[in-house]
Amino acid sequence: MTSEVQQKGKLAKAASYILNIKTTCEKNEALTKIAEQLILDQEHLIAENAKDLAIGKENGMPSSTLDRIMLNKERVEAIASAIDLLVKLDDPVGKLLERIDKENGLVIEKRMVPLGVIGMIYEARPNVTIDAATLSLKTGNAVILRGSSSAKFSNVALVASIHRALEKTAIPVDAVQLIEDTNRETVKELFHLKQYLDVLIPRGGKALIDLVVNEASVPVLETGAGNCHIYVDHTADYIKTEKICINAKTQRPSVCNAAESLLIHHDWFSEHGVQLLNAIHHAGVTIIGDATVCQAVDYAQQATEDDYATEYLDLKISVKLVENVYEAIEHINKYGTNHSEAIITEDQLVADTFLNSVDAAAVYHNASTRFTDGFEFGYGAEIGISTQKLHARGPMGLPALTSTKYFVHGNGQIRE
Amino acid sequence: MTSEVQQKGKLAKAASYILNIKTTCEKNEALTKIAEQLILDQEHLIAENAKDLAIGKENGMPSSTLDRIMLNKERVEAIASAIDLLVKLDDPVGKLLERIDKENGLVIEKRMVPLGVIGMIYEARPNVTIDAATLSLKTGNAVILRGSSSAKFSNVALVASIHRALEKTAIPVDAVQLIEDTNRETVKELFHLKQYLDVLIPRGGKALIDLVVNEASVPVLETGAGNCHIYVDHTADYIKTEKICINAKTQRPSVCNAAESLLIHHDWFSEHGVQLLNAIHHAGVTIIGDATVCQAVDYAQQATEDDYATEYLDLKISVKLVENVYEAIEHINKYGTNHSEAIITEDQLVADTFLNSVDAAAVYHNASTRFTDGFEFGYGAEIGISTQKLHARGPMGLPALTSTKYFVHGNGQIRE
Missing domain, CATH: 3.40.309.10 (Aldehyde Dehydrogenase; Chain A, domain 2)
Incomplete structure (x- = not known):
């Protein structure tokens, strides 16, 4: 039997090939629809979030964690406003980084392209669900979200809102996948899902990040501690x-x-x-x-x-x-x-x-x-602050969620 | 007891902090000295190489592998000429990638910097020893080389020539380290040498690359197969x-x-x-x-x-x-x-x-x-062709061996 992770990985990969060629305008339209849908759905979102809070209280969760999980009207509105700001940012996809004109007439262009499918593993913050999904969509990436069991009702409701919004747009609904099984095994499956995942981004404490960096064979975008x-x-x-x-x-x-x-x-x-x-x-x-x-x-x-x-x-x-x-x-x-x-x-x-x-x-x-902060540096968004040396280092804006591709235009050139 | 890998890792890391601030001129001078030394030492190099060939023949190594290992006058001269070409290439270190002028007077510069220490794991090609060492030095990186046992005499002799050359220059001798113990365990030790290694680059067949990608917790620059x-x-x-x-x-x-x-x-x-x-x-x-x-x-x-x-x-x-x-x-x-x-x-x-x-x-x-080739694309050097999506994709020139750093210049600015 195919696991949930395998199944959703496959759907996300297929969606990434469609998303890949969507225009900035189509992607921004989808983001705006998501922001609107969150406001429309806010009563339901807050009600589902209350279930997580009730379970958390029952389990004796510290009040600081409960506060991180909590959604109210102001917080849902803040999340929606952040999406509106994201819409206004430049889309890095398609940006020309280098052009080489060869004597034989070949024109080689190096351009920014989406990474493909991003796997996001994070702790008990429902706002990361929306943040990760919208940053991924803005940069033409599909995303597989694996949040914490302690925010499960909230995450399911938030992703359902995203899906309702995407249904009305050019962006495939499958571009945003939530792993609902919060068993630890599903995290381990993501670590090695090379077939479908192009990158893993852990967001949370040092223990989570170290676990992902040490265990995953999928490349990791590491955000680190600051001494x-x-x-x-x-x-x-x-x-x-x-x-x-x-x-x-x-x-x-x-x-x-x-x-x-x-x-x-x-x-x-x-x-x-x-x-x-x-x-x-x-x-x-x-x-x-x-x-x-x-x-x-x-x-x-x-x-x-x-x-x-x-x-x-x-x-x-x-x-x-x-x-x-x-x-x-x-x-x-x-x-x-x-x-x-x-x-x-x-x-x-x-x-x-x-x-x-x-x-x-x-x-x-x-x-x-x-x-040291993406907003202070003027990037308008922040994926995290990378302390690794490959790919991106320091505050990561939208370009950190892209790769590059060489487009070579010829008219019959062969190598001598 | 400290292992050879630990010990040489520590020396390479210390050397990387010195190398890091050397000028392009100092690095080029060292490269030129290495090219000269290889020519001076060629008889000895060829004699040591002959020992590897003799052992290979005794062990029934295929003639194609023996040919890959073989050094003669022409090949040593070709290696030295390649270094002379490398000297002529632009040094990416210090290159300004971005400048942000903040309203509060802060000036933020994003510049290319060396990665630090590169770990190179490769198969039976002595020319890779020189190639990896000189590309690393050109970009201000220290390097730890782990070649194949079947080219051991050649590699030891080549690195000794590099060291003799570096002794006469501003570049620390410790910047180039060869792991002489070709037991499989030393490769595994390199996979997890996060304390000293900033990146691992496997060069060789698919089996080697897959092993490194799947096992290493040190970030890997992956060069892949081409279907x-x-x-x-x-x-x-x-x-x-x-x-x-x-x-x-x-x-x-x-x-x-x-x-x-x-x-x-x-x-x-x-x-x-x-x-x-x-x-x-x-x-x-x-x-x-x-x-x-x-x-x-x-x-x-x-x-x-x-x-x-x-x-x-x-x-x-x-x-x-x-x-x-x-x-x-x-x-x-x-x-x-x-x-x-x-x-x-x-x-x-x-x-x-x-x-x-x-x-x-x-x-x-x-x-x-x-x-698809670094030389065809005009990069003048090629680290390999990356098929991964993070850091570098496609033919990798010298900039693939750099990271970035934000230099922030202020006069007392604090965050409000």
Whole structure:
């Protein structure tokens, strides 16, 4: 018997070949219809979502998770508005990247094309269901969604709305598939569905992402954790330093581009260290420091080796003194997660050394790490922030959901 | 105890951080020194190579494999000349891909950067040792080479020459590492060396590539097999058709961009089929045909389902009649390997349908599939031909060995 995953994989692949040649206009029309349908269906969506919440409460789910799952009128409207913004973005499909005119008359064009079928494995966030489906459709891709059992009623209802909307459009209904069986086995089946899947995108915590990266033979678009550092060089301007450190740590501590560790040049520390630590402390941040830091201020807690490798995602920061920019670079390349790294300095040469030598998706001179974000970078959409080096690195906009294809136009050319 | 793979992985990673910031001039100087050293060392290289050949002969290795392993004066000189050509190519590292000027004064630059450490797993071709090392150095990458036991003496000698050359340059000797233990376990260790390896590139036959793709948790740059088709539409020009079919099949049948299967519109076949089959047959090609083909010419052999999925890499072609372009597209998307696919037609609309709907790295209108090649495309170098959709697709030049990095220049900006 064919499994649900196999069956829906096959349907998605077939749909991808139709979707592949749809115009931007046809795709945008479908997106608009989905946004409208979600508003039309919102009472039903909220009612189905309530079933997930009831089960979650019964199972003693933490309130933060329940809040992530919850849909209400405002949230459904926000999801629909996000689709309207997506409609306005440029369609990357068909974009000419390169043109080669050969002496023999061959014209070779390299253009962006859809990836084909995207497999999305994610945790208990019903909004990802819509986000993944609409980003995929915008870029001409079919999608297979595998959400969490704890949002099952919500996901089924949301995908039913998408299907109702697509029925009225040029886009095949089969382009969006939801795996309803939330048994762990269906995830494993997706890991190896090379026949139908072109890429797998895990969205969720580190454990989920690591599992997919380590197990899947289908290529993975990896979005990673952020153990981000700020290095304060000996020529750093104090005002900039305080502003950037507090922003990078406290503006939204739970996200991957928040700073987790502060490296300070020992000369600078002698002059400004206590003032900076006091300012960070007063902003509500727990200081986990090395021996010198703990000597300098009594509210600091002693750092262990583990602290330097930890992404706190909390109002907590490790602080360590270093001899120079080289020690800072070495520390970051050892403990960092290749996400976002900043230097504060007035010395351009030192800045350049840092920016070139630190191995990360985004490197900052005199600015907060919090800017690593698809919307901040002006991409208008964000698939996630890639910390891998192949295909896409850093904030991924719509082009990350495309591949390329060489179109070769001839009139009888053969190779001599 | 640290294994050879772990130890050399660590050295390569450390070297990659130094190599990373070397100038194009420094890298080119090192490449030139390597070319010179190979010429200086050629007697020794040929002598060491002779040991591999002797062992191979003793073990009854086929003469085609022995020929692939063999180094002589001409071949060493050819390898050195290829390095001189590589020196002349543009260095992709540092290339500006995107610049974003934010209203708050932030300047965001997206630039090409080296990948870091490349792991190369390959079969019995000593020339790949030099090719992989020099392409990696040119793009600022360190490399870990894992060649075949049957070329062990050659590989050790070649890498020793590289090291002797690098000693006189600004490029760290540790940037090129050879795993000398050719036990299968060392390959498996490389599959999961995520701590030190940024990408794995298998070069060799389908079995090797499949093994790496299926087993490795390190990201893989996949170069694949080519089951390439030519579809002859009902408006195809006869002269172009014959020329292209014979070229794509016979010019070099053993390579991945050679045609393996011919799909012919039944109307066109009624008029020109026998003439075309005769021409291909006279070019020395065995015709494996469907029922109609076998009825039309007595030298055709009956095709099975398996034939349509087979990459013959030989003077053999499967021939099948189809109703129209849609049946051709469906057949290709079912049996093809997403490499190179051609249509011959005088109807531009039909051509566009084919080019857009066929899922392949390179699609051709009225030209031979044999052009899918980094040198033919003008890239001046070729890492391989990618049939995967992430990172790079089709012929890969030097940019395929780079990643990107966002350089963000500020003067105190924080996120509001």
